[in-house]
Amino acid sequence: MPPPQAPRGAAAAAKLALRDQLLAARRRIPLPQLGDDARATARHLLATEEVRRAATVAAYVSVGREPGTSELLELLREAGKRVLVPLVLPDLDLDWATYEGPASLAPARRGLLEPLTPRLGPEAVATADAVLLPGLAVSSAGDRLGQGGGCYDRALGRVPVGTFTCVLLHDGELGVDVPVEPHDRRVTAAVSAAGVVRLG
Ligand SMILES: Nc1nc2c(c(=O)[nH]1)N(C=O)[C@@H](CNc1ccc(C(=O)N[C@@H](CCC(=O)O)C(=O)O)cc1)CN2
Numbered sequence: 001m002p003p004p005q006a007p008r009g010a011a012a013a014a015k016l017a018l019r020d021q022l023l024a025a026r027r028r029i030p031l032p033q034l035g036d037d038a039r040a041t042a043r044h045l046l047a048t049e050e051v052r053r054a055a056t057v058a059a060y061v062s063v064g065r066e067p068g069t070s071e072l073l074e075l076l077r078e079a080g081k082r083v084l085v086p087l088v089l090p091d092l093d094l095d096w097a098t099y100e101g102p103a104s105l106a107p108a109r110r111g112l113l114e115p116l117t118p119r120l121g122p123e124a125v126a127t128a129d130a131v132l133l134p135g136l137a138v139s140s141a142g143d144r145l146g147q148g149g150g151c152y153d154r155a156l157g158r159v160p161v162g163t164f165t166c167v168l169l170h171d172g173e174l175g176v177d178v179p180v181e182p183h184d185r186r187v188t189a190a191v192s193a194a195g196v197v198r199l200g
């Protein structure tokens, strides 16, 4: 880890600029469209072989203008799946707990909603047969830009190679030229209202 005062590398600086641009575009998405897109995205995901076969699915609780997951989380539970959602640890690593419905969530730092159910530990993500994760953009090779915590780079490092790792995006956030740093972990797929795309 570089010391806090060290200048950022070119890729890290380019990520900051690209994040600003993508977040500004998200703020222009009309709210009704978010709901429609979330329903279409959930339908595409539940139709995939990987999610249909999964006993355990790691997902996330969407906030703001992120691709919505509230219906997806309910549908996964109704389909009998064990659903894991993350909590952010002080070092920005992720812990995991089971999603037991909206009442099992509470407001947390950074405007997030986090589970109140017992913590399972950072390694619990390795028990997921499918990982559905947030992001701001993905390249056609599967390089993902996140919110800048490096949380999912750590979590994806614990997931067995070959696991379905799918980032949820808005249309227009796929096929972006994402700056890459050595710690970045690729995803195997992306989904938006337009459908699922296998990457890499
Ligand atoms: N809904 C949702 N839940 C999520 C994520 C997400 O993107 N969406 N995350 C996806 O990862 C994790 C939380 N994301 C985080 C992202 C950044 C920082 C953070 O502290 N960032 C530093 C700036 C880092 C930098 O740019 O150098 C900061 O704000 O001070 C913390 C958590 C876990 N849960």
Ligand SMILES: Nc1ncnc2c1ncn2[C@@H]1O[C@H](COP(=O)(O)OP(=O)(O)OP(=O)(O)O)[C@@H](O)[C@H]1O
Binding pocket: 001, 015, 134, 135, 144, 145, 146, 147, 148, 149, 150, 151, 152, 153, 154, 157, 181, 183, 184
């Ligand atoms: N495996 C790791 N262990 C420790 N720190 C890490 C790891 N991976 C990434 N980081 C740190 O996290 C910081 C942010 O990384 P990056 O900008 O790639 O986040 P991101 O992928 O956009 O965010 P997120 O994964 O939270 O959505 C980097 O400065 C990096 O040092």
